[in-house]
Amino acid sequence: MDYRDEVFLQVAELLSISKAAERLFISQPAVTKHIQELENKLDIPLFERKGNRIYLTRAGKITAIHLKSIKQQYQELEFELNQMNNTYKGKLRMGASSTITQYVVPPVIAAFHTRYPDIKLSLLNGNSEDMTRKLLNNEIDVALVENQDTHQNIHYIDFLDDEIVAVTNPKSLYARRRKVFNEELLKTPLVLRENGSGTLEVIKKAFATNNLPFDEMNVILQLGSTEAIKNFLSDFEGISFISEKAVKKEIHRKELVKLKTPTLSITRQFRIALRQGPEMKLSRLFIDYLINYNF
Incomplete structure (x- = not known):
């Protein structure tokens, strides 16, 4: 590949001359010149302008x-x-769901960097749906997701067990009772993750399996991150369902109380997602390291 190709790929991804120029540390006229040279070489327009x-x-x-x-x-x-x-040199573009990014993968990446310091890693963060989309669009090489949906163009590998648990703040009515049953959940105030979240998808499926229609539940609020939910819970007379890995510290410090759900169990697998087809050797190197990591 020559430099014009790289410039084109940046503009194609960002759909912005100015943003591509900033990322490449060159001027906007230089970006435009490279694109025009590539279009002349291929003898066909690659972009069209509509308004701005x-x-x-x-x-x-x-x-x-x-x-x-x-x-x-x-x-x-x-x-x-x-x-x-x-x-071992190269670049690996990774994406991970919010829960995995915040509570699971950081020590793995740190240890991998220590072992392979010349491999440049980048990590994008979003919900599982976002990461699946970026993987299919070839914006990342590996995705770490927490949803259970499958896509025909993606190959999945399980790498870690997880449990989603009910939690509440220590001052709530539910904390004093220490447990909540299925028949109570339809009326219990809930704060949960946003649509597109892998955690929410798993919760919905578990509710459906236990004859708890999600549309009939008392969901007060849906938030875009687990940290936001944990902060909201501090003054909330209700409960949430969160990955146990995300609330381990808060439960230990007694800032949150884990509730027993005798008639409801929500477990899942964190998964590696790869596009179908030939596998990059650098991706395999990281995957093997992740699978064998001592969590």
């Missing part, structure tokens, strides 16, 4: 797909050549 925005043409979309594939092959080439010298 730019969009990929059909040719631009095809070019982006192929150049992303070529870029990945170059990275594979560099990685394999470095391995011949017993060195």
Whole structure:
């Protein structure tokens, strides 16, 4: 790949000349010049302008797909050549759901970096639905997700067990009782994660299995992060369902109380998601490290 190809891929991803220029540390006229040179070389327009925005043409979309594939092959080439010298170099783009990003994967990434300091890692954060979309769009190489849905173009590998538990603040009525039964849950005030969250998807499926229609439950609020929910719980006369890994410290410090749910169990697997097809060797290196990590 030459530099024009890289400039094109940045503009194609951001759909902005100015943002691409900032990311590449070059001027906007330089970005425009590189795009025009590539269009002249291919003899076809790659972008079209509508008002103040730019969009990929059909040719631009095809070019982006192929150049992303070529870029990945170059990275594979560099990685394999470095391995011949017993060195590990390259770039790995990862994405992870919010719970995994905050409470699971940071020590793994730190240890992986110590073992392979010349491998550059980047980590995007969002809900599981966001990460699946970015994986399919080739914006990341590996996704770590917490949902149970499957996609025909994605291969999944389980890497860690998780349990979703009911929690409340120590001053609430529910904390004094220490347990909550299924028949009470329809009326119990709940604060839960937002739509698109893998945690919410798993909770909905568990509720449905236990004849608890989600639409009939007393969901007071849905929030975009587990940290926001934990803060909200401090003055909330109700409960939430959260990954046990996310509330371990708060339960130990008695800032939150874990409730028993004798008739409801919510378990899941955190999963590695990869696009179907040839697997990048650098991705496999990280996956093997993650699977064998001593959590």
